[in-house]
Structures are given as structure tokens and as C-alpha cells.
Amino acid sequence: MPEFNLSGNNMEAFEKICCLENLNERQGKRFIIDDIEIAVFKVDGEVFALNNVCPHQHTTVIYDGYIVNGCVVCPVHGWMFNLKTGKMPSCNAGLDSYQVKIIDNQVHIKITKKELKW
Ligand code: FES
Secondary structure (H helix, E strand, O other): OOOOOOOOOOHHHEEEEEEHHHOOEOOOEEEEEOOEEEEEEEEOOEEEEEEOEEOOOOEEOHHHOEEEOOEEEOOOOOOEEEOOOOEOOOOOOEOOEEEEEEEOOEEEEEOOOOOOOO
16 A cells, blocks of 8 residues: 655655565565565665566566675576666666665655666
8 A cells, every 4th residue: 555645755656565674684575566576675774676577587586686796686597786776787777676765664665667678
């Protein structure tokens, strides 16, 4: 369910997904919001949200990837995606990334339908 008027400033578009404590450091978690697969990571206390569907074989495995140098590495064939932007280090393509806000220890994500071209 969407959250409304949490603290002003356009919070209508953000959805609460979990408590911050429900995320383990450097261990991804999978969420499905409005039929969109989301992979959420907490790295050094910062939370990142990316689309969970690896564009290589369209598998929902990104949440199970491991973290290296600010990127998540797909566990299937090793494609890397920047945690902040979703982009691959070597090109402009990659995964959709989503804005994250932490309010009162609750993780909120702004779902947008932008799509990167392949
Ligand atoms: S399925 Fe992700 S790199 Fe192949």
C-alpha cells in the first residue's frame, strides 16, 4: 500500500517496504512492488534498490548477488551493476535504480517505470 504524507515533500510516490533492521549488511533482499521485482541492499549502512531482473537472461537473481567495489555482481554469470545507478561499469546500460528514503527506521522506495534500453 502506498504511504501518504509521511513527511511532506512528495512522499506520496514512496512505498514502505520494511524496517531497516530487516536488511542484513551486504545481503540482498527481494521485494515485489506493483508487479516490479526489486532487489534491496544495505552496504555500510546505506540502502540501495535496483530492479531484480538481470538483463542478461532475464532471471530474478540480482538480490542474490554479492557486493564488490560499490557494485552488485549477478550470481549467474558475473555481470556487474553499480549499486547507486544500476549501470554496468563499462557502458550506459544496466538495471533500473530506485530512490530510497529512510524515515523513522522504515525503508521507503520510490517506484518509477523508467526503462533502460538494450
Ligand atoms: S543471468 Fe545475470 S549475468 Fe547471466
